[in-house]
Amino acid sequence: MTISKDSSAPIFVVVGSTGGQGGSVVRAIQESSKPYRVRAITRDAAKPKAKELASLGCEVVEADISTPDGAKKAFEGADFAFAMTLTDFEVANPLDKEFADAKSQIDAAKAACAKTLIWSGATHIKDGSGGKNSIATFENKAAVTAYARSLGGLKIIDVQPGNFLSNYFTHMRPRKLEDGSFVMGMALDANTKIPLIDLEADYGKYVVAALEDGSLETVHAAPEYITPVQVAAGFAKATGKKVFFAPVPDEQLKAILTQTRGEILAVNMVAMFRAFREAGYYCGADLAPSNKMLSKPARKFDEMLAANPTGVAELFA
Template sequence: MVAPLTRTIVVYGATGAQGGAVARSLLQSTVGFSVRALTRNPLSPPAQELARLGAEVVQADGFNHDQMRAALTGAWGFWLNTNHHDPAFPTPEGVDDTIFGEHLISLAAEVGVKVLIYSTCESSSEHSHGKAVVKGMDNKNRVFRYGVNQPAFDAVIGAIPGWYMENFLSPEYAACFGGFPLRSDAEGYLTFASPHLGGQGKVPWLAVAEDFGDMIHGLFLDPAPYHGRTVQLFSDSITMEGLTALFSEVTGQKARFVPQATPAEFPTYGVGALEEIRDIFAFTQYTGGNFFGHPNDIQASQALKKAAREASRSQDGYELITIREYFAKHFGPKNIQG
């Protein structure tokens, strides 16, 4: 059943990668959703662009409960993503990302929001029987479960994004993985260096800008079947070896995958986000390559993308973008068939 008209959806962090994609897709909806885009800086160019597209842009800081209560009042839906790598955590009062997320969810329940979609992860502790723990994944899962246990909501959905294709455009990210696809090594190769994922080794890649917003849009169109569930959201899957071979095929540049023997070889430089990536490799190796805790299953992503495009003013692009298409779009030639 498609959601009725004129329902307001609050998008937290609407100028970020995930929130921005969600807001832009919802703003194209013919179902009649209205978008209340939350940002700390309504005058920023991304916020002003959302306003131009029709969003109600509202200044709200997640640490300011009065602002958040006002922003959530009257809303039907709430998209929430919290960043456990935010240097603001823990606060001097001891608030960590888990407490922060639970506070926002409590406020949403208190003011009558009916549908919560939270960007989450599976519990690494549960799926690895405590053998390969990723603290950030567990914290995200704890916040999701907190939401599920709030009886005021009609539906609470855990959206699990795959690995960002956008990271291929980041020099900082490329530097952590051997330089691929932005910087050649001493032998002239674009080298992707990392541990194996484990199992069949197929990484679930997600085009955030092209696909993720539509997937969340699709969930808001018909949330009831997904209540209490986590949903895998990704655009394509491929092994590291296949990734670099495909890049060479599409671009004509020399590229290769160089495996690291164990996750411990992955360089972290004492950076928390990189330490988490190392731990994720340990987790996926323990689970037989299952980043989502279960085998990759793209069916929900495909169905949600299609539903969103059918409910959009622009009905182009019903299909999820492939890695081949992404490489062709951002790194050159040309033939994206086959």
């Protein structure tokens, strides 16, 4: 079904509409059998991606959702909304900034009397691990979820994206060795179970399904758990190359990231990978209920690679 312009259709506000998560949500709305008017929020309506959204029938609204006036403009009249934030380690006090940006969106959605807010959150690792592990960025997003639910009168659905497939094409990409084989170095154990998602293709499916199904308050957006060894094997199968996994010690990861990205990010990343190894990305949550909602299954890893042959080939050139 196409995006509706009928004034009787509910307004669905999508933050981050020109990015990976928000763009995926817009595409999933477009594929829904139910009519929605889409208000696509962006900081720059002149972007090619913003113009593309307008051509699809979206109302493209330029707004800075980190400010009260911008958030009000974005969410005014909304029936449903998708809210998200990104952690910017380049600013002072990045977690405080991210929480404030999220709060701005939530308060505006509440003030607009929206029925449902879908929030791109994360698992509270400290609670889920009995205090043994903690990931500052995850706990921060979980605190946003708790704040939103404390308000009452606004239904909150926490749709937690899994580990992005794109990571394995960027900073976790295979590295070619002198003998022609490829190594995938990760600060994980061979048997660490990671929930992997092709964000742009599939994240929006979980968001729209969660809204339309309505049975889950927390959604784990990933089709399957996969280990680093299976990731390497999947690349090997897709390319015919020799690909193997090699664990990276925490100390080595911290040294590399401190030099290239700064100490704050480095400390958080080391804690994150340690938590993935010891507690699990979703602290062992069952993915079946979240995937049962989907009318069209999300791609599993082999299918993700098969859908991106050019990108895979470039990794192993």
